[in-house]
Amino acid sequence: MVNYIWVGLTIIGLVFAAINGTMNEVNEAIFKGAAEAVTLCISLISVLVFWLGMMKIAEDSGLLNKLTALFKPFVRRIFPDVPSNHPALGYILSNMIANMFGLGNAATPLGIKAMEQLKELNGGINEASRSMVTFLALNTASVTLVPTMVIAIRMKYESVSPTEIVGPTLVTTILSAIAAILIDRFFYYRRIRKG
């Protein structure tokens, strides 16, 4: 999917430039765009190093595990089909916590582990179970406490207040997570009614 969008954007741009007579601007844009991307990544290093360093302390001190325990009763309600002591719940929770703290790289393997457990719970068939759909919905709306990369980008482009979007982002992410759970429930009950 992303392949088509990427090629599409580029080719449409090139064709458009040929018709529109903006080839000069396009030539400039190619090299400017590439340079911009590299300087952006370099400026992301500062925030990423600092944040992931902090998160490593949180992990080593057992703080992340503590939070996992705190969220357990809440997650159990969202996944009524998963027995309360099943390892799937643990992986789901760790995945959520990792996402919450902006640890995307750590979240992915945990999410896959959770899916493995959910599949086993579903008898190992290649069909998505109710809990899997719920897990996916929760993940796509992933609650983020501190959007570190966004803050770094805002800093690079000289925002007066780079962190001013943290509160609004938190409100948005919580509301859309609730919406995701409700949408998931809606589709579930619709499936049941259909039989």
Added chain:
Amino acid sequence: MEIISGISLWIIPVMIGFILMYGTFKKVPTYESFVDGGKEGIKIAVSIIPFLVGMLVSISIFRASGALEYLMSWIGPGLLAIGVPPEILPLAIIRPISGTAALGMTSDLIATHGPDSFLGRLASVLQGSTDTTFYVLTVYFGAVGIRKMGDALKVGLWADLVGIIVAIIVVTLFFGAN
């Protein structure tokens, strides 16, 4: 509103303070842990360079050619009528598909319109508040061999749409519409 600004101002310092005190209390070698974790940050920043170069070049071509402007002149009025700033549409479309591509678009919007403009703030909130549905779908379901996805895609995309609407409303309420 004031509570939310307060959260923006306090959440990072409070988290840092708490993590450091908790780590010290639990006798973690805090500084060594920090350095160890920080190395991961360099790896991530360097590893996303190719993704961003590819996407930003493509977006730059699309914009410089005049194609973006043309597209906006077509769909802009309709979107504006329902309260959606048309410039956000490309980001809204790509956000569920690719996280790094969306990161490229977000930084392009912030660079073009300014981080403290309505669009810059909306792009910031949108980038920070949702995750990539297709990534989760292909990676998670793919890794464990789920072929029949049921309602998963529908649920994910509806949730994304609601997320975009919520983002527009929250940013408008919070910062005003300009």
